[in-house]
Amino acid sequence: AQKVTQAQTEISVVEKEDVTLDCVYETRDTTYYLFWYKQPPSGELVFLIRRNSFDEQNEISGRYSWNFQKSTSSFNFTITASQVVDSAVYFCALSEANTDKLIFGTGTRLQVFP
Amino acid sequence: EADIYQTPRYLVIGTGKKITLECSQTMGHDKMYWYQQDPGMELHLIHYSYGVNSTEKGDLSSESTVSRIRTEHFPLTLESARPSHTSQYLCASRKAGTASSYEQYFGPGTRLTVT
Numbered sequence: 001a002q003k004v005t006q007a008q009t010e011i012s013v014v015e016k017e018d019v020t021l022d023c024v025y026e027t028r029d030t031t032y033y034l035f036w037y038k039q040p041p042s043g044e045l046v047f048l049i050r051r052n053s054f055d056e057q058n059e060i061s062g063r064y065s066w067n068f069q070k071s072t073s074s075f076n077f078t079i080t081a082s083q084v085v086d087s088a089v090y091f092c093a094l095s096e097a098n099t100d101k102l103i104f105g106t107g108t109r110l111q112v113f114p
Numbered sequence: 115e116a117d118i119y120q121t122p123r124y125l126v127i128g129t130g131k132k133i134t135l136e137c138s139q140t141m142g143h144d145k146m147y148w149y150q151q152d153p154g155m156e157l158h159l160i161h162y163s164y165g166v167n168s169t170e171k172g173d174l175s176s177e178s179t180v181s182r183i184r185t186e187h188f189p190l191t192l193e194s195a196r197p198s199h200t201s202q203y204l205c206a207s208r209k210a211g212t213a214s215s216y217e218q219y220f221g222p223g224t225r226l227t228v229t
Contacts, residue, residue, distance in 0.1 A: 037220075043225065047218070047220075050216060050217045100164070101159060102159070106156050109155070
């Protein structure tokens with residue numbers, strides 16, 4: 001069965017701190033996709049990144065970086081030098097190749113204080 | 115940037131009323147989804163569609179119904195609203211086919227309050 005666990009319910013940091021959001025997943029499929037979404041206070045979910053199960057290369061995009069490790073079934077998200085605008089709820093999600101459904105974690109609320 | 119729209123953004127309505135939440139996308143996506151998000155943040159899939167005239171129930175049982183008469187339009191209807199329907203409703207879509215198109219794009223959501 002598919003499952004996504006985001007153990008951190010809420011994280012508070014001060015601006016310019018680095019912060020890592022954890023995501024652990026479970027799946028029996030060998031082909032699957034992992035995602036991160038950001039939900040700011042306005043409510044919409046903004047797609048951040050998709051990672052295929054056969055591509056373990058880490059990715060960096062500006063202040064954002066993602067660490068995908070199949071050995072530990074983790075897909076962690078790090079924000080470097082956090083800013084107040086990073087305050088949002090962040091969701092990790094999983095989709096198996098033969099289904100159309102996104103399985104979301106319960107989300108991590110990040111608050112960045114000035 | 116995704117072109118997916120939801121109206122209304124906010125709705126306060128009395129118990130027993132019939133409501134329709136609108137969702138439209140201009141990306142030509144075949145697959146569309148409705149999620150319900152409770153105050154605890156967790157997202158639950160309540161309906162999805164693979165294309166015109168295709169609708170399926172999601173993982174969370176819902177008293178709402180959906181229709182897909184046009185590719186771009188996926189409205190959700192509640193025949194008789196109840197306070198337990200108070201929630202945020204998010205619509206999403208994605209292109210069918212290649213693996214590179216697996217991400218879903220979300221609309222801004224409708225925050226529904228039933229009094």
